[in-house]
Amino acid sequence: MTPFGARLRALRQARGVSLARMAADLGVSPAYLSALEHGRRGRPPFAFVQRVIVYFNVIWDEAEELTRLAELSHPRVVVDTAGLSPEATELANVLARDISRLTRQQAADLLRRVKREIEGR
Known part of the structure; x- marks a missing residue:
């Protein structure tokens, strides 16, 4: 969903x-x-x-x-990390590979954490 x-x-x-x-x-x-x-x-x-x-x-x-x-509702996401750091590329690949293993709560917690980091709060 x-x-x-x-x-x-x-x-x-x-x-x-x-x-x-x-x-x-x-x-x-x-x-x-x-x-x-x-x-x-x-x-x-x-x-x-x-x-x-x-x-x-x-x-x-x-x-x-x-x-x-x-x-934010496209179920098939493509992330272009060309020109980004190796860490950004690794993060995108790890998330793509393992997102299905996260529980709903883990995904929500991770999303909140990433938003906080990006927004600087």
């Missing part, structure tokens, strides 16, 4: 909207919407994200967050 897919499903379920109803209202197939929610489809187009924002009437920070999550 992708971050956008998880949020999309949570919004839909919190508002009591069926997958089939939402798909019809947004003009997409239920299969497409299901694939987005389960992470079998990549990053959704910007126009679709905007339709979701309008559909659920989300505003301000929540709309920004949904857009940000869509940008």
Whole structure:
């Protein structure tokens, strides 16, 4: 599941909207919407994200967050480390090789730590 897919499903379920109803209202197939929610489809187009924002009437920070999550929701990531340090290349390769071995909690902890390091907090 992708971050956008998880949020999309949570919004839909919190508002009591069926997958089939939402798909019809947004003009997409239920299969497409299901694939987005389960992470079998990549990053959704910007126009679709905007339709979701309008559909659920989300505003301000929540709309920004949904857009940000869509940008970070490509399930097949390619990391180009050409020109970076050997450590950056090793990190990318270790993560690619071993990410499936992390528990959900370990992944969340690692993500928080990396964000803190990058943001300088």
